[in-house]
Amino acid sequence: MYRGTDLPSDGLIAVVKRDCPTCVLTAPVLGDFVQRTGLAVYTQDDPDFPETVPGRIDDTMLDVSHRLRIEIVPTLIRMRGGQEMDRTYGWDRAEWERVSGLTAIGPDLPMSRPGCGAKNIEPGIIEKLKIRHGETGLASRRIELGGGEDEIEAMFDRGWSDGLPLVPPTEERVLRMLSGTARDPQEVIGLCPPDLVPATVEKIAINAVMAGCKPEYLPVVLAAVEAVLDEPFAMHGVLATTMYVGPVVVVNGAVRRQIGMNAKGNALGQGNRANATIGRALQLVIRNIGGGRPQEVDRATLGNPGKYTYCFAEDEEGSSWEPLSVERGLPQGKSAVTVFAGYGLQGVVDQKSRDPESLSRSFATSLMAVQNVKLAPACDVMIVVCPEHERTFRTAGWSKQRFLTRLHELCEISGEELISGAKGIAEGGPDTLAGKMVKKFRPGGILIVRAGGGAGMFSGIIGGWAASGARGSSPVTKEVKT
């Protein structure tokens, strides 16, 4: 039963718009219905349409269309006793005859024509209607600003910002953001540190709005949040540590292209909306849901610029190596995010190596400097291999696994060199290291991603957190679910 008194409780209802050729096509039929049986016609865009129906009803506010849950126009509905008995949409003579109970209608029209999208479900309109009809389903408290308040400044003043301006999370924008996922807005993705607050899809969507995300990025943001809130990632520790790290987000699979992420030139840099805002949304979630703020529970000594945002896509096309998500156990073709507690970027410049052994040694030598050459084992690392370096491995037939194995072999150092005081440096380990060979990285402690522009033999190392692995943070991979 429909609320309100303006809907006829018996007879036929049609909802149309002039901007739909199929509606225009059926205008004579609607005029014929008026003559034969009576009909209430609601018009969505032009109160003068259809001219064939003198008593047409203006629904340019779309409230009736919304109440009737119209999705396609024209829609023809038969009511009895205030109940909807039947409906059809688009033009199909047999269907219209069935719903109307009339015969020989529209003899000059083709048998059928598909309808058009209804105006009341257009993005930007459906949200307004839900708000007006009290159907948002949003649980968050509303914050009213004074008439003279600048909304951008008001958000800074309330401490929501990472230091850059935010997009105001109006009900309309939050609803539109939520249209990016089929998940229930009140579903809890995890407990967000440091305050251990339930991170609901709705709360995450609000932060995605503030970060500047499009609705289609939301599933990636949700997967990233789910990943950092997974126990092995130890988000609480990553936040609270005095070290540099924050979550680094790597995206794999079809979603990269669907939302226009950058995996090529300047992949780790500025300029791509999806890369920039997904990573930012994740940081805002920790700040605004979890309450994690610098100089409070976030004790970073320096932090790193990636704590504004640190998100990029793997360049899978043309690579001979399996994507990171596949290496980490997800089926090929699944969209996924992997989070890694990392910081900064240390270059691996090698413009001379044309064989994989030489290039592996270049990488290994550079890797030994992570944290400090005097420290081993060190943190986990993520290596971002540029396409021109990957080509060297590809043409020599080196799999990713072979490269990894070689790196672990090469990243080894004699204990004597690590002892405190060796090389005139107090930093280092105990005397008991003497006579031992020490691995720089734990097994599984090197991740490899391929990204970057087609020109330039410049790869990168993203250093991790000293507390890598079971005693701190391990990388986590999650499938992106829509």
Added chain:
Amino acid sequence: MADLESRGIPSVGVATTEFIDAAAVQAKSLGIDPAYVFIPHPVQDRTDDELRALADVHFDSIIALLLKGNQ
């Protein structure tokens, strides 16, 4: 610590004075009031002997906090 205490295991946090604010913020956000002993900052670069001396200085106050309410 909140987890330990909830299981009836007494706990005391030991941290350097640089973390007084952090401990207060975290305790407030979790709604707990943990026992803390704050020692001078820094500790990372101290020798083993210096660390032992530091531990000796604070040992009694740590034990006292662990036993507080049980005597």
